[in-house]
Amino acid sequence: MKLSELPDKKFKLKHIAIAGLACIVLLGASTVMIEATNTTSFCSTTCHEMEPMAKSYDHSIHAKVGVGCADCHEKPGLQGTIASKWQGTQELFLHVTGQVPDPIKMTDAHKKVNCYICHQDKIMNSEVAAKHKDPHTAKHFENGMNCLTCHTGVVHDDKVNMDVPGRERCYTCHLDNMGKL
Numbered sequence: 001m002k003l004s005e006l007p008d009k010k011f012k013l014k015h016i017a018i019a020g021l022a023c024i025v026l027l028g029a030s031t032v033m034i035e036a037t038n039t040t041s042f043c044s045t046t047c048h049e050m051e052p053m054a055k056s057y058d059h060s061i062h063a064k065v066g067v068g069c070a071d072c073h074e075k076p077g078l079q080g081t082i083a084s085k086w087q088g089t090q091e092l093f094l095h096v097t098g099q100v101p102d103p104i105k106m107t108d109a110h111k112k113v114n115c116y117i118c119h120q121d122k123i124m125n126s127e128v129a130a131k132h133k134d135p136h137t138a139k140h141f142e143n144g145m146n147c148l149t150c151h152t153g154v155v156h157d158d159k160v161n162m163d164v165p166g167r168e169r170c171y172t173c174h175l176d177n178m179g180k181l
Helices: 013-037 040-046 048-058 069-073 077-096 115-123 126-131 138-142 147-151 167-178
Strands: none
Touching (some): 040 048, 069 115, 115 147
């Protein structure tokens, strides 16, 4: 075959325009999907298995101040968004195939919440915490504890939703010291 007989493979302006338009549409659709799946109404109405969590959330202080599901259950930034959407895709597969356990058990992934984003001043700054006699000092975190060690159930358990953990919770580790106070 001669060089002159080969088909012309040059990109034409219309091909570039179509590819560019396709990229813009894909980016726009992705943005809309990401925003839609970050809403609390999406989490609470899409899957029936989320109904108990949605009801307890509705009674929480987090709902009253406008903190949404993604605010706590999605790490910030692009990497957090990608990880969250991948987890959501896996959960959607379980939902569609009818493999979601009833009731849903809290997994390690669901227990990883981002309390630090809103409560950083109380948690990570030991000087601020000590000044206010706040128990949230670096010592707890150095010992492998996280927020849910003491605050389990906040937002998704109506019994503890509006309560700060009582001294009973502190007694589990500090029985000797708490008796002296």
